[in-house]
Amino acid sequence: MGVSSVLFWDLWGQFVWWSVLVAVIVFVWLMHHSLFYRSKEGEELPNPDEIEVGVFPKDYHNFTLEVTWTVIPLILILYLTYVAWAPLNAVWAPAGDADVDDNLKIYGNECTVGQSSFFDSENTTANCYHKFDIIGYQWYWEFDCLELDPMLCATGFTNIAINESTEQLKPVLTLKSDEVYLVSMTSKSLGPDSPAVTHAPWFIDIGTKEDVVPNVITTLWLTPTTLGSTLILCTEYCGQDHAYMIAQIDVIA
Numbered sequence: 001m002g003v004s005s006v007l008f009w010d011l012w013g014q015f016v017w018w019s020v021l022v023a024v025i026v027f028v029w030l031m032h033h034s035l036f037y038r039s040k041e042g043e044e045l046p047n048p049d050e051i052e053v054g055v056f057p058k059d060y061h062n063f064t065l066e067v068t069w070t071v072i073p074l075i076l077i078l079y080l081t082y083v084a085w086a087p088l089n090a091v092w093a094p095a096g097d098a099d100v101d102d103n104l105k106i107y108g109n110e111c112t113v114g115q116s117s118f119f120d121s122e123n124t125t126a127n128c129y130h131k132f133d134i135i136g137y138q139w140y141w142e143f144d145c146l147e148l149d150p151m152l153c154a155t156g157f158t159n160i161a162i163n164e165s166t167e168q169l170k171p172v173l174t175l176k177s178d179e180v181y182l183v184s185m186t187s188k189s190l191g192p193d194s195p196a197v198t199h200a201p202w203f204i205d206i207g208t209k210e211d212v213v214p215n216v217i218t219t220l221w222l223t224p225t226t227l228g229s230t231l232i233l234c235t236e237y238c239g240q241d242h243a244y245m246i247a248q249i250d251v252i253a
């Protein structure tokens with residue numbers, strides 16, 4: 001899982017836990033009341049509320065109950081909102097001079113040749129980061145490893161099944177696990193028949209995505225921490241072959 005995924009999976013776990021707890025309370029309560037307060041066969045029921053068919057029942061206002069069922073869920077929602085903010089630091093952290101600015105300490109400075117990021121997924125910090133580029137065309141991804149060592153970043157091609165009977169040659173990006181990458185991205189034109197349009201690479205399993213916009217450089221932190229292969233899909237509709245704008249990422253040790 002990537003840098004954001006580590007955080008998002010933790011959040012996911014918390015949200016599922018609270019959802020299950022609330023569901024158990026609600027459904028157990030509901031079942032209990034539905035069964036326990038059922039009238040028995042032939043039972044003559046008292047009618048203390050004088051409920052009549054076609055007449056709106058008397059209004060019993062219970063202030064304590066009303067406050068309780070408003071305040072308790074409100075506290076839970078405020079808490080979940082608060083914890084959901086946590087990954088924003090890791091996702092939007094600036095890149096820059098970590099020696100000068102404490103806010104840039106999450107991923108440190110750009111690695112020097114041969115230096116490793118040593119990503120710490122517990123605390124979402126790293127020694128340093130590596131840079132590479134992604135360019136979106138209509139309709140394929142191009143990876144540029146810049147000056148990086150081939151052990152850290154390599155490109156190639158492979159056949160990927162795009163449906164049950166068809167395979168297509170697609171780009172492959174090979175990255176090293178537990179390294180932090182800062183990806184700079186933009187969209188370019190291949191000529192009048194293929195204008196620069198907005199794309200958005202979605203790094204499945206790594207859990208992040210970002211728009212790729214003509215004439216703008218967008219950036220994204222990427223930290224693959226699980227070995228294996230995953231796909232990049234385009235999640236911004238970009239024309240005819242949008243659905244086939246696929247690439248593979250191989251994460252190696």
Ligand SMILES: [Cu+2]
Pocket residue numbers: 136139198199200234235236237238242245
């Ligand atoms: Cu696209």
